[in-house]
Amino acid sequence: MIGTLVKVQRMFEDSCLGAGYTLDVLVRAFLQMGRVRHKRRELLDQLVLCTLGSLGVVFIISLFTGMIVSLQTGITLQQWGQEARLGFIVSVGMCREMGPVFTCLTLAGLVGSTYAAEIGTMKVSEEVDALEVMSIDPIYYLVMPRVIALGVAAVALTIYSDLIGTLGGALVAKSRFGVDLGIFLKNAQDALVLKDIYGGLGKSLVFGVTIAAVACSQGLRAGQGAAGVGQATLRAVVISFIFLLLFDYLLTWMLY
């Protein structure tokens, strides 16, 4: 019994330490952003990795998300003869919720894990120590460009996801329920207000920055050897998912 309590206490302490470290990394990365022009090349490389590397997966996930939302809600709306309203539901759902959340879950899996593994490997092979010995702050050199890149990429990919998802919904609305594309888009246009779009993009920015901070801090805290890197990668993805859903709830509650 006491052993279990001690384990729980240690887990709680580790979690608090980890959260504190991640917050510290994020604040230090923000403080370094004034020097971003010195890291233009690294920033560009990271942007290419985040956006082009995720484009295909985000396309498939967004397309099917829009199609499924359209299909599920369309079946219900059809019972009331309201299937013409599908454009309203699909567009608002994609922009407010599904676009940002599914895009950033994808980014956490694809890019967050890459960041944690990359920086974790550098930590294990003493490359991070080497940077410190050369008086090069690893937060400035490794974390800051990644935080900016993933924040920007999350917003850009969410716009892309919103469009693809809405398109997917429109395809199902037309093929399954016979809703004309023009009516679907007119409905979507009438339903969407700027707050829906900016709110969703704001969420994406927060999610992207959070994923980068979590992944980089887990990489910097990686234990020894390949196992340490593997665990850091796993933790980065799991913690990112949890934070993402938590922040999504809080932001939705605040915004709407």
Place this chain on the structure above:
Amino acid sequence: MDAILEAVEAPEEGPQVAHHEPVRYQELVGPVAVELCDLTKSLGGRVVLDGVNLAIQKGETLCIIGGSGAGKSVTLKHIVGLLKPDRGCVKIDGVDVTHTKNGELDAARRKIGFLFQGAALLNSMTVFENVALPLREHERLRDPEIRERVTAKLALVGLEDAGHKYPAEISGGMKKRAGLARAIIRDPQIILYDEPTAGLDPVIASTINDLILDMQKKLGVTSILVTHDMSSAFRVSNRIAMLLKGKIVKLGSPAEFKASEDPIVRQFIYGESEGPLTKERA
């Protein structure tokens, strides 16, 4: 300190390469470059360093020897500020760098070059870019100036033709030499070597030893080596410190170590399988 100085002035024994010998210690006696004061550190509940006191003179090459887990690499990491001691301090040129702000630590690190055991080259960069990195980050130099300085250092370590290669494309010995070129690119006053000859064939190891001696002779740097390689320790060092269980159990010249009757020292330097060290481990 006087006892140390008398000890290390004893003549060298054993074979030496004629054109590569360490500078005699009496020529070096001067101000202290690095001082460890009561350095104590525990890691994972185990005392790794237990009140280590050591002073390294400017221009001296000191070798730290000891078994695995004796605290050698931990000592180096304290000197360069990668670890903070639980008690005690590290002084670089008389300045305590363990209880300073980041700016002061950076100033101290400016004086230090560090050759990591695995060289710790950034794998995403070529050898040239690795060596140029400290210059690009800290000095406002134009590309031709950077190219000139990097090429000169690569030539010094015999890697003038390998600048375009990535770390994954070169051998362990070449990585060590590239790491050394990066460590000396900003002309540090102190160079720390963590196992510089580990895992290298005898010829490459000898080349690395020559480079360490050249650093002392040509650049007048203070060097601190951590090694298991006793032939390297005897060849390049002015003094040797032996760590055991976090304490320095012997400090003296290579000649003193060779002549030592201490069974612990003898077992370690001659690599004997039977002796007090084996009994302690058992």
